Amino acid sequence: xxxxxxxxxxxxxxxxxxxxxxxxxxxxxxxxxxxxxxxxxxxxxxxxxxxxxxxxxxxxxxxxxxxxxxxxxxxxxxxxxxxxxxxxxxxxxxxxxxxxxxxxxxxxxxxxxxxxxxxxxxxxxxxxxxxxxxxxxxxxxxxxxxxxxxxxxxxxxxxxxxxxxxxxxxxxxxxxxxxxxxxxxxxxxxxxxxxxxxxxxxxxxxxxxxxxxxxxxxxxxxxxxxxxxxxxxxxxxxxxxxxxxxxxxxxxxxxxxxxxxxxxxxxxxxxxxxxxxxxxxxxxxxxxxxxxxxxxxxxxxxxxxxxxxxxxxxxxxxxxxxxxxxxxxxxxxxxxxxxxxxxxxxxxxxxxxxxxxxxxxxxxxxxxxxxxxxxxxxxxxxxxxxxxxxxxxxxxxxxxxxxxxxxxxxxxxxxxxxxxxxxxxxxxxxxxxx
Ligand code: ADP
Numbered sequence: 001x002x003x004x005x006x007x008x009x010x011x012x013x014x015x016x017x018x019x020x021x022x023x024x025x026x027x028x029x030x031x032x033x034x035x036x037x038x039x040x041x042x043x044x045x046x047x048x049x050x051x052x053x054x055x056x057x058x059x060x061x062x063x064x065x066x067x068x069x070x071x072x073x074x075x076x077x078x079x080x081x082x083x084x085x086x087x088x089x090x091x092x093x094x095x096x097x098x099x100x101x102x103x104x105x106x107x108x109x110x111x112x113x114x115x116x117x118x119x120x121x122x123x124x125x126x127x128x129x130x131x132x133x134x135x136x137x138x139x140x141x142x143x144x145x146x147x148x149x150x151x152x153x154x155x156x157x158x159x160x161x162x163x164x165x166x167x168x169x170x171x172x173x174x175x176x177x178x179x180x181x182x183x184x185x186x187x188x189x190x191x192x193x194x195x196x197x198x199x200x201x202x203x204x205x206x207x208x209x210x211x212x213x214x215x216x217x218x219x220x221x222x223x224x225x226x227x228x229x230x231x232x233x234x235x236x237x238x239x240x241x242x243x244x245x246x247x248x249x250x251x252x253x254x255x256x257x258x259x260x261x262x263x264x265x266x267x268x269x270x271x272x273x274x275x276x277x278x279x280x281x282x283x284x285x286x287x288x289x290x291x292x293x294x295x296x297x298x299x300x301x302x303x304x305x306x307x308x309x310x311x312x313x314x315x316x317x318x319x320x321x322x323x324x325x326x327x328x329x330x331x332x333x334x335x336x337x338x339x340x341x342x343x344x345x346x347x348x349x350x351x352x353x354x355x356x357x358x359x360x361x362x363x364x365x366x367x368x369x370x371x372x373x374x375x376x377x378x379x380x381x382x383x384x385x386x387x388x389x390x391x392x393x394x395x396x397x398x399x400x401x402x403x404x405x406x407x408x409x410x411x412x413x414x415x416x417x418x419x420x421x422x423x424x425x426x427x428x429x430x431x432x433x434x
Contacts, residue, residue, distance in 0.1 A: 077180035083173050085110045085127060097159075097182050098123045125152060126159060126180060149183075158183045194254045201250040208244045215240060238287070242380040245320075249384035252313075253367065256391050263307045263395060267420045270304050270336065270345060271296050277312055278334055281319045289329045290351075292319070296336040302345065305421040306396060314392040317385035318349040318412045324378045325410070326353035339415060344398065348413040353377075355406040364402070365390045373406070389414075 071078050077094030081087050086109050090102040100123065115124040115131045125132040133153035139146050145164040151157070160181040165173045215237045222229040255261040278294050285292050322332040330352045339346050356364060360371045368383040375381070393400040393414045404410040 074179075077182070079123075079127070079178045079180070080175050081110065081127065081178070082175050088175060094180065097180060098126075122152060122155070122157075126150060126161060126178070129161070156184065158187075190257070194258055197250055197254045201247045201254070204247045205244070205251070208240060208247060212237065212240045212244060239380065246380070246382040246384070249382045249388060252388050253384050256388065261310075261391070263310060265305050265307055265421050267303045268306050268308050270302050270306075270347075270416070271299055272301075273306070273308060273311070274315065274334060274336060274347065277315045277319065281316065281323065284320070285323045285332060288323050288326065290323050290326050290332055291330075292323075292332045292334065294334045294336075297338070299336055299338070299345075302418070303420055304345070304416055305419055306416065307392075310392045311396065311416075314389040314414070315347070315349075317389045318414075321385065321412070322349050322351035322353070322410070324381075325374060326351040338418070342418065344415040344417055346413055346415050348411050350409065350411040352409045355408050355410050356402070356404040357406045361402075361404065365400075 071089070071091045074091055074093055077097040078089065078091040079087060079094050080089035086107065087105045090100075090105050092102075094100075095102055100119070105123070110120070110124055110127050112124065112128050112131060114120040115128070129135045129148055129150050132150045134151045136149040136151075137146070138149060145162045148161050148163070150159045150161060152159075160183050162179040164177050166175050166177060168174050215233055219230060219233040219237060222233055252261060274294060274296075278292055282292060319332065319334070326332060333348075333350045335346075335348045335350070337346050337348075338344070354373050354377055356371050357373060360369075363369045364371065365386050366383075367387045370381055370383040390400050393416075397417045398415040400412070400414040402410060402412045
């Protein structure tokens with residue numbers, strides 16, 4: 001409101017009025033001294049005010065510069081346009097999204113008919129979403145900011161946009177500000193990352209399986225001949241088996257993220273099922289001098305709907321961890337029980353090992369997370385087993401959780417609904433996920 005020119009003008013008017021009044025009222029000698037004083041005072045006021053103004057304008061410059069850096073480093077496209085749809089600002093991310101240089105758009109009026117030109121088609125559809133193939137309004141109509149998802153079919157593109165308006169003191173709209181996120185680009189980056197992991201893990205799996213097979217043969221051949229070779233081969237098998245498991249985990253995670261981790265449900269006796277998985281882990285527990293027990297609380301046979309391969313992997317992961325992170329000569333207890341109300345069964349796997357540090361508990365199901373104490377016990381791990389396990393249990397309609405005391409013990413448990421599927425239902429589930 002008070003710019004430099006208005007202030008200077010006001011000062012001069014004040015000064016002239018003062019001089020005029022004094023001139024009328026007083027004689028010349030007194031008038032001269034008052035004139036000098038008036039001059040001094042007005043100069044001081046002028047200097048002080050100027051300094052104040054300069055400070056304000058310096059702040060303005062600073063804010064402008066800061067704002068420019070922020071908008072230029074945004075990963076989202078940012079467009080500012082006037083109420084007449086004239087482009088006022090176009091950041092580098094917007095240049096990339098629309099394949100347009102800012103010099104080509106700044107100052108240009110965007111009108112609906114521009115959507116007929118190849119060059120400005122996408123930009124026009126984003127500014128006027130009703131021209132796009134379809135839109136989905138995510139915020140309420142007439143509520144600011146307006147959040148919209150815009151689909152452009154011919155380019156197979158999906159944009160997430162947030163539109164806000166900037167108003168002046170009187171509430172009049174000065175300009176509009178639109179933030180644009182190209183969701184299809186993000187999805188294609190995730191997809192290509194998944195494809196990379198998939199290909200790399202597939203390529204690794206074949207030679208690793210062959211290596212494992214060769215090492216098993218060496219182990220057998222060295223049984224009665226060379227104890228040293230036997231020991232080395234046994235150690236090498238352990239490492240190659242771990243590496244193979246990490247490779248398989250990577251493949252499973254890539255499938256889960258692509259929604260291609262298929263399930264085939266059938267009715268299986270949970271008691272026999274757990275016994276079978278426990279049996280496969282006993283040799284591994286033996287190598288770690290651990291024992292495994294299984295108690296089933298009087299349940300002798302109970303058929304549930306499950307994918308035995310997937311659920312087998314989930315239970316194997318929990319048992320594998322319980323053995324790996326157990327104390328020397330520790331016990332691993334597996335328990336099956338019915339929950340109160342008989343709607344679910346609960347399977348728990350308890351060990352007496354290193355436990356999980358209190359401040360790391362909330363991250364334990366996150367992909368690639370390994371607690372700080374785990375790497376000291378077992379350097380070869382992926383941090384993917386629990387992520388996969390949680391996915392499998394959730395897909396079975398159950399829940400998973402744990403209790404742990406660092407340095408003492410851990411219980412991982414999961415629940416499963418006590419229901420069976422008829423063959424038709426299981427076939428349709430399989431079709432949906434394969
Ligand atoms: P990995 O065992 O390959 O590291 P997981 O996803 O199976 O990956 O486990 C993630 C982390 O959870 C482990 O690294 C470990 O820190 C912790 N954890 C899992 N089970 C146990 C357990 N029984 N005792 C102590 N820590 C465990």
